[in-house]
Amino acid sequence: MAGSDNQTLVTDVRPYGEGDAVNVLIRDGVVVEIGADLSADAEQTVDGRGGVLLPGFVDLHTHLREPGREDTETIETGSRAAALGGYTAVFAMANTDPVADTAVLTDHVWARGQKVGLVDVHPVGAVTVGLGGTQLAELGAMADGVAGVRMFSDDGKCVHDPLLMRRALEYARGLDVLIAQHAEEPRLTVGAVAHEGAAAARLGLAGWPRSAEESIVARDAILARDAGARVHICHASTAGTVELLRWAKAQGIAITAEVTPHHLFLDDSRLATYDPVNKVNPPLRESSDCAALRAALAEGVIDCVATDHAPHADQDKCCEFAVARPGMLGLQTALSVVVATMVAPADGAGTLDWRGVARVMSERPAQIVGLPDQGRPIEVGEPANLTVVDPDASWTVDATALVSIGRNSPFDGMELPARVRATLLRGRVTALDGAVVGR
Numbered sequence: 001m002a003g004s005d006n007q008t009l010v011t012d013v014r015p016y017g018e019g020d021a022v023n024v025l026i027r028d029g030v031v032v033e034i035g036a037d038l039s040a041d042a043e044q045t046v047d048g049r050g051g052v053l054l055p056g057f058v059d060l061h062t063h064l065r066e067p068g069r070e071d072t073e074t075i076e077t078g079s080r081a082a083a084l085g086g087y088t089a090v091f092a093m094a095n096t097d098p099v100a101d102t103a104v105l106t107d108h109v110w111a112r113g114q115k116v117g118l119v120d121v122h123p124v125g126a127v128t129v130g131l132g133g134t135q136l137a138e139l140g141a142m143a144d145g146v147a148g149v150r151m152f153s154d155d156g157k158c159v160h161d162p163l164l165m166r167r168a169l170e171y172a173r174g175l176d177v178l179i180a181q182h183a184e185e186p187r188l189t190v191g192a193v194a195h196e197g198a199a200a201a202r203l204g205l206a207g208w209p210r211s212a213e214e215s216i217v218a219r220d221a222i223l224a225r226d227a228g229a230r231v232h233i234c235h236a237s238t239a240g241t242v243e244l245l246r247w248a249k250a251q252g253i254a255i256t257a258e259v260t261p262h263h264l265f266l267d268d269s270r271l272a273t274y275d276p277v278n279k280v281n282p283p284l285r286e287s288s289d290c291a292a293l294r295a296a297l298a299e300g301v302i303d304c305v306a307t308d309h310a311p312h313a314d315q316d317k318c319c320e321f322a323v324a325r326p327g328m329l330g331l332q333t334a335l336s337v338v339v340a341t342m343v344a345p346a347d348g349a350g351t352l353d354w355r356g357v358a359r360v361m362s363e364r365p366a367q368i369v370g371l372p373d374q375g376r377p378i379e380v381g382e383p384a385n386l387t388v389v390d391p392d393a394s395w396t397v398d399a400t401a402l403v404s405i406g407r408n409s410p411f412d413g414m415e416l417p418a419r420v421r422a423t424l425l426r427g428r429v430t431a432l433d434g435a436v437v438g439r
């Protein structure tokens with residue numbers, strides 16, 4: 001007899017990597033039973049093989065390139081990468097072509113993501129019309145649309161006009177939505193292509209100073225304070241930003257921040273080859289910055305990990321360093337890089353356990369944007385947005401084998417620990433043993 005078609009049984013998993021293995025029964029997208037000797041007539045059984053069960057990951061910072069650059073990524077290919085990476089929700093940035101600055105566009109992105117059905121694709125709305133930095137977009141209309149936009153960002157560009165940023169924060173407060181800032185004072189980064197430091201000086205690359213990021217983080221913390229608004233800092237990259245976040249949080253300012261896997265792992269010594277795969281905004285910094293970012297993530301001064309998954313075409317990446325587009329793939333490698341840097345680093349100085357991984361990859365990002373059905377505890381009655389991780393796996397990244405259309409992974413050829421074994425979106429398996437499971 002065919003199993004009950006609305007039931008899924010996940011066997012032999014350890015929630016948060018703690019205690020003895022259990023089985024988890026899911027019905028109609030909700031966890032209905034957790035127990036050691038649980039069996040059921042389920043339509044589908046996922047053998048967890050002793051893996052770690054975590055809440056599905058939530059990425060606050062993804063570039064999916066649709067509409068406009070479907071030659072580098074689409075909502076469908078990006079959703080596949082997200083499912084394979086253990087994600088059940090992603091936030092698609094607004095710097096598409098056309099820019100996602102109207103409800104028509106943001107509602108389209110949401111609808112397309114739901115049609116693909118592998119991960120909830122939440123559109124991020126632009127703060128300013130066309131990312132032009134001069135006129136506020138219709139935040140309210142986007143927030144009221146079907147997509148219910150809850151995060152706005154001009155990412156790729158900084159909202160650098162302080163008066164405009166102030167107005168945006170005031171509107172955001174009224175709408176109870178989040179402004180996410182790409183912190184880069186553009187007057188300090190004219191022509192910049194790499195971190196301003198000894199490596200860039202040696203290689204003759206124009207420098208992007210830490211102060212370009214930190215001056216905006218400090219300014220926006222103060223603007224958020226006076227507007228009584230929340231502000232989120234995208235891709236924090238410097239030790240100084242960490243200290244500013246620490247200061248702002250101690251003042252009671254509603255500031256949150258993310259760090260990317262690549263800024264946790266890689267530093268500007270990677271530039272020596274002049275390979276543009278290492279070009280990204282903000283740039284790879286120095287190893288002392290990486291160390292400060294890791295410590296801040298462990299401590300909670302930086303709230304979460306976000307990928308800044310930024311696919312690019314070969315012709316935009318495989319060219320002279322100065323003219324190559326900045327950005328790196330991230331969705332399929334994020335968990336492994338977080339494990340490599342935070343759970344099982346080579347120096348043995350692990351700073352996050354699996355509860356901590358759940359916090360920075362799922363719970364905090366879901367809280368920051370206010371997603372009610374993501375980043376939830378693994379308990380009976382909770383939505384079954386789940387990820388099963390094989391903590392003992394190791395794999396060698398092959399950029400050409402990743403499902404993104406772009407191939408710009410800086411981790412190509414590296415051996416990384418841990419792998420996503422399965423991802424479940426509302427109880428439906430979306431990825432299993434490295435393959436996407438369509439509906």
Ligand SMILES: NC(=O)N[C@@H](CC(=O)O)C(=O)O
Nearest residue numbers: 063155156280281310326327
């Ligand atoms: N991170 C990057 O280097 N690039 C991003 C834009 C951004 O996140 O600023 C992109 O859209 O390619």
Ligand SMILES: [Zn+2]
Nearest residue numbers: 155156182234
């Ligand atoms: Zn950015």
Ligand SMILES: [Zn+2]
Nearest residue numbers: 093155156308
């Ligand atoms: Zn980005």
